[in-house]
Amino acid sequence: MPLPNAALAELKNLLGDRLSFAEGVRADHAGDESASPPAPPDAVAFPDSTEEVSQVAKICSTHRVPMIPYGIGSAVEGGIVATLGGLCLDLSRMNRICEIHRDDLDAVVEAGVTHVDLNGQLAGSNLFFSVDPGAAATIGGMAATRASGSNAFRYGTMRENVLSLEVVLADGRIIQTARRARKSAAGYDLTRLFVGSEGTLGIITGVTVRLHRVPEALSSAVCPFPDVAAAVNTVIETIQAGIPLARMELLDEVALDAVNRYSDLDYELKPTLFLEFQGTPHGVVEQSQRVGDIAAAHGGLDFQWATDAVERDKLWQARHDAYHAILQLRPGSRSVTTDVCVPVSRLADCILATQEDLKSCSLPCPLLGHVGDGNFHVLFLVDPKQPQEISEAEHFNRRMVERALDMEGTCSGEHGVGLGKRDFLKTEYGPAWELMRAIKTTFDPHNLMNPGKVFRD
């Protein structure tokens, strides 16, 4: 579906040299981090303002041109692949931090601001923005995919951390989904409807996010376990005990090996929990002692506790870099990344059954996860030029999703649907899926907003 000439002329007139047809630029916007085959848009727009996005939407709507919002391309389900061509709206120029309200613990940013930018701006204050999906993603993209990451256990996902959104609808209307008050019982929750809608209902151009206070004290711990069940049972008992951990991350032996090599560490190759405690100086001591006791009762092998900032930062940087570390296990590979989430009580069963299943997999497939939330990933390292490897990864992914759905879980804990999870939604939601489709049709009757994502056409 190439751009009609009339649309082209209007877009050129509006954007000048901020509309690009260069092959390199189009190729840069053709795909994300996933193994989904890339497909370039017909052109890439670099709007400067919400008003401009609105003008672009009006033009595209009039001429029935698909619109694909683009943050930084770090997602992993093919959500920005231009399968039908059309116009990519790269929002990277909309990177202004508009307002920081210290008394209200919130900030208003344009969609192209990354969480790294925002936290850079907040450095030295006593506030921070908590959501960090690993990559240096834009806050608009994170809202669109309902991102979370390792801090979500304590601070919530984007669902809990977005107060309001500015959105451009298919026809160019600009809406603000909510006021800046922390709570409201007035009308339908449009904010949460757009959070996680992956550009299929409108283009998020502005985000009001919650900020949190930097805790007084931080400490971390690492603990290897004889097996995954022991690690997960430690997590369950810690949650049960109401200990307010900030992060609870599990890495299996293969993932830990990758992290050791990439970050020059020497953790013992066992299923291992990375933990973070936050609170008052006294509180973190209290927490870590209690979790140490729980870990020991479950056979934890060596609970290493650290308050030293350098050591702690090294640990979390290593966890943060795990994705790239894992890719290095097989240079030149891409990752088919799975993302199931189940109730925590089912997590050990789900991981153990998955590990059993993976014994017959020929690909490197490390496992790691945000186990406090019941969310874990297996990264299948595939040669993107070998279709049978992608098929093999997809085969095991499908079995993982089916297993998670059988355990009251979801096909995606944090990555979104994109192209990769569309076929699971109907099973996951049953008749509620039809309601989602009806919403899509209401908001986007001509199927122009990131078409083909979330739903098959």
Add this chain to the structure above:
Amino acid sequence: MPLPNAALAELKNLLGDRLSFAEGVRADHAGDESASPPAPPDAVAFPDSTEEVSQVAKICSTHRVPMIPYGIGSAVEGGIVATLGGLCLDLSRMNRICEIHRDDLDAVVEAGVTHVDLNGQLAGSNLFFSVDPGAAATIGGMAATRASGSNAFRYGTMRENVLSLEVVLADGRIIQTARRARKSAAGYDLTRLFVGSEGTLGIITGVTVRLHRVPEALSSAVCPFPDVAAAVNTVIETIQAGIPLARMELLDEVALDAVNRYSDLDYELKPTLFLEFQGTPHGVVEQSQRVGDIAAAHGGLDFQWATDAVERDKLWQARHDAYHAILQLRPGSRSVTTDVCVPVSRLADCILATQEDLKSCSLPCPLLGHVGDGNFHVLFLVDPKQPQEISEAEHFNRRMVERALDMEGTCSGEHGVGLGKRDFLKTEYGPAWELMRAIKTTFDPHNLMNPGKVFRD
């Protein structure tokens, strides 16, 4: 719009003596706690199961009969008044607590279970359900109105505490909005769309809620202040300091006088904060000392701290009973209850301007609020037989809402829209309001689901 004979026959056949036309029963379901003129439904159904609600919806949909879901009638915006007649679905027989998952900290209940029932069932365990709007409301009704209350500052509103909903749609389809996993990035957030939809999109028949661990230690404090600004600034600084209070409630002199009389207490008649601390035994001491210091710096007059359970329960029972205490200030009166919520940084300004405005009000009008959230209420005590008193209350309410909207606030922090707030939604949301209407039309094309609520017809 009386019930058509054909519908009547089918409903009788389905429900037998669980379909009532008795004038007393209809009158009991004609209104809520608000001063909105009651209007009885044509009949009241007492379904036993989701399947039965679905059958009722099919019959009503076929014969175009309005459906009004009813929990316990404790709401305050006229949300269950049968302005167009039709069938009231009283869900009180659907009061089964279906599942409690201790490892996952969640519970699955039928819509007619009250939060009091659920916490009764949990008594003696280390878990509790946190949302308490004051009245012994049903969890289905609380989900429908996005209820909150004094615990919301720490534990969130129904928005944060509902994991999934079972809903019967207008045409009788039964859907489950989400899996029981704690987080998901798969598809549109139907759960949050139904939370706060006030029966206008479907009938909530089942709710999966989050549970929280009972804290190890609890303590409370009461502190009078020379003026409201000093109290609110104490709240802001406490939030800023990241002190994890459980509750922060403000009562003005009139509200405190009512509470003193009703609950046999003798607090000094000054703007007063009621505070609750939760955590470890050491943590609550630490918190209360720090808040005591902040209060003192803002002119707090006498920070009284209590760990004694009897004293603490008496305090919070008194706060809990404030609504009834206030009604006793004028026996026979009803309350027109306002419910604005603004960013906390604007709260002192908003309350002070409101108090200034209320100097010309002839009605008793105590003020109290969940100030940690920026949410406060003025209760205008009116003689329901005196229309000019209701008009006077509505006049001041309108001015309060306009003031809140000017301060980036919302017309309802926790009570919902019902009949009372419909005319403010358009101003609050601008073009986003049209999107809400479009969702309503998509879900309920014949306008049968609690018609006239949230939107004027």
